Amino acid sequence: MRKTLLPLLALALVTGLACGSGSGGKKSSSSGKSSSDRGTSSRGTDSDDSANTGDPTPAAKPSASPTRKKVAALTCKQLETAQLGSPTSRYNGYPDPIPLLDGMWSGEDGVVVALQSPCAIGDLTGDGAADAVVPVMMDGGGTGKFWQLVVFRNVSGRPSYVTVTEIGDRTPVENVSISSQQVRVVYLTRPDDAAMAEVAIRRTAIYRLSGSTLREVSHTDAPYRP
Template identity: 55%
Template sequence: MDSRGGRPGQVAARWGRAGARAPHAGAGREVAGAHYAAADLIERKNMRRTLLPLAALALVLVAGGCTIEINDGTTPDPGGSSTPSESPVTDEPFGDGSSENDNVSPTAAPPAKAAALTCDQVAESELGSAKVRYNDYPDPIPLTEGRWAGEDGVVVALQPPCAIGDLTGDGAADAVRAVMLDGGGTGKFWGIVLWRNVKGVPAYVGTVDLGDRTPVEKVTISAGQAHVVYLTRPDDASMVELVIERTATYRLIDGKLEEIGYVDKPHS
């Protein structure tokens, strides 16, 4: 009998050949260590395959302006728990800003509306501007109490018919008033003047000539249009035959007051 508890032939067959030594504990540890080393190498290779694409993706996202948050924006402390990030926390808005307890700003007040022009106000303004001349005068004509007298004897005087309302579409009330130019002879040339409201100050826009001895009876403004009632005559009538009452309608078109229609009726 062999000292290992079997016959010599059986022991030799068990370990491959007669006389071979049986493996000892140190050899088993070497085999296990080699196995673990091979497994660790495979795991490291797999991690590289996973981490490299993730790193490349992170670089692309950062270059594109994206923000990457880890752990939902929280930072783990040494004990393993998470602490909130330092990003500010905003409460849900409530209120309308009228109370000190509301956390929203009050609604901004709308811009102040320009005060409406007045008929007395335009009587102290000017006829003509740097861009638009009145009756070919090179400079604006300053009015005093609605009148101006030139060195050549010409007198320009505003007439009572006047209307206030929005003609420019900006919500501010403009002014239209009748005017007459007296050249010193028999001619009395009538017209209407439009002043635009610029922050409550009249700014000359233009004049519409109505003709010689065609007195204006009435001026009104509605729906962005000016309605002017004045007396006139047929083309073949004498200057004194004011037998037509004309109601003409005007609208501001391309910066000019243009007639868009009229209605005539007999006048006696």
């Protein structure tokens, strides 16, 4: 009987030790898993803190575009005391500029120059400053009455002579206007074979300033009866 019990007790002891060892392994595995979880959570927190503590780079402000200084438009009144001609562009061949007084000038040669109405104000050069174009009549003392267009550029709000363009003898100007950097002129004229005293055409001509020259780019004619 004793011989039988002793092997049984030994077997029970070995089985108990084996079970205790397996249970301890499971606990160790559970403990390792918990440690791993804590490590993952810690890394996530460190990453977030690093992102939150970094100073954000401020967005670059767009540079302000330079603003063009506004220049006062020329006025028809200013032209009455302007000069016709300049050191680089003579008026009708006169060596010196002609100073106007109340819109007129009288020369020692008997020539009278007088501004006519209406004058036109508008931008001819595209710089945003309003220039001026004015009809001028030159009277040499005889029957001829020569009509012209004089262009003044706006330089810091003051008229600066640019050029003169001939319209014709006894061809009165009725209207002048400026739009889209072009000059529109309405004046009376005649066929090439008509007498100088006769006007039978109302012409509408379009001019454009090219450098220091006012050039006609087109015109249309309509019959005219006085």
